[in-house]
Amino acid sequence: MSVVLNAPDDWQHEARAARITTAALLARLGLDAADFPAGVIADPAFPLMVPPHFLGLIRPGDPADPLLLQVLARGEEAWPQPERLTDPLSEADYRAAPGMLQKYRSRALLMASGSCAIHCRYCFRRHTDYGATMLTRARVAEALALIAADPAIDEVILSGGDPLSLPDARLAALVDAIAVIPHITTLRLHSRTLVAIPARVTAALLALLAGTRLRVVIVIHSNHAHELSAAGAAALARLRGAGVMLLNQSVLLARVNDTAETIAAHCRRLFACGVLPYYMHLTDPVAGAAHFDVNESDALRIEAQVRASLPGYLVPRFVREVPGEAAKTPLLAL
Template structure:
């Protein structure tokens, strides 16, 4: 078994085991939802970074289900970005011109409590994506394939290699974009084998890493990101603005400075997609605009991501301006 798969197998899936590991007392245990519909899935690396007996830890809040998830909010939805309206097949979505998104699988290195795709009807039967690639091949207006999921880095190297070699055969595809969060949980996924398959791409590869808080980063993560960057692959980052996790000027500033200092470009700051069970993370648009305004006073423009909201049916993500 590869190193990263053996690390993945050790993830925490049992709430009590994680709370024991984190030395939680009875009072704080009472806040936690024991049997969440979107199950607990936490890599050891992230659990080790969580403060002990601290339900307000920014990593704990992102990955451990709280009873708040059961609160009813009339504005929350099962599929807040209406993925199902944009399905060309179960595994191919097209929301915007020139780009198509492959839902490569439903597996992630961790389960984020605010994930907008936590209710997606994943279909694992077709891993070669023949039907999807045939559709893309027949549409020369598509220039970029986004590999998403779940997490594309959950696929084996063999499947990823086959996918890349197939995409190499489609002349109008210029860019392959990996949307992944794997590196903050199991950076060892960036193995020599994985790097070698990236080198086989004849298309420009771009990585968009999902990172929300400085605590998700460390020297190991930076070292593995560097291996990708050394292949000439731009590494962008996406952040979701989350109440009590990163909704302060200081938290965002520290994160963006860390990213920039390692050559990663903060690309998007997303407002929360109103998925059921995650409304306690919601930050108002006015607060979000205020945070960006404050950041502009203290950081260079290139280190501040675009604040955006996904509004289903729009031709692109909707930028939130502060005029």
């Protein structure tokens, strides 16, 4: 039986509908500010974005729902948080050109978009000024010229924001321009959109990814098995059919996925969707997100339990990103 693809504008409609107020989100779920020990923030500076698909996966009436805790502006965000940063990974130090970061020798990262389908409250770029840092149309030529002049770079990473927030035509123009550079062999996209809005996998996107000469890797961002709906699994299957390698990165988050049982169930669900677990990040010290932190000793214990319960190929690498280091730092080395 053939799979019916979504109309090209379905995902854009969902993206436009993602903006929601705290009051409206709570009302939709039958909850009240008093259901949360520290209350909620009525009008946060980092606004709520929750697409209808993702909202439909949250359990109504449950203030502890792990998906809700990732997107609701809880009162803890406003608590004093000493030593928390607005640029926790010192990304300003790695800006090779407007819209381009180069932290590692063989890879270049392009901030392809300043938009995301969903606003995760722990996001390490929640304070980023995308107007100053994203890759605008006027900045593309300069960034690609730098990449073309450096044969040591063989992989281009599209990040943001979220590169899949770009319309198909604009994304295709960027991918085609990258593919012209002969020493680039791999295109990697980091995207939360595929979990938040599975309808983003359009026929045009599949044709683009299947048709490029580049090897395509998409690193999705999912933190909990409940995020991987049947619609999401079908979208991921279509991407695999287009020859895309699928990996997942998660963030270890207090009250969301901070047990070995939750992580193991998530890894098994990822594998059932054709996605291999890649990284489990410890939180970055971003201002406003300290309440998501899991301390390193607890993380080590959880990692050991996960290793004991899963085959090695399903165990994500527990890491922290340390500014200035040549690669992600394994938890055991911290």
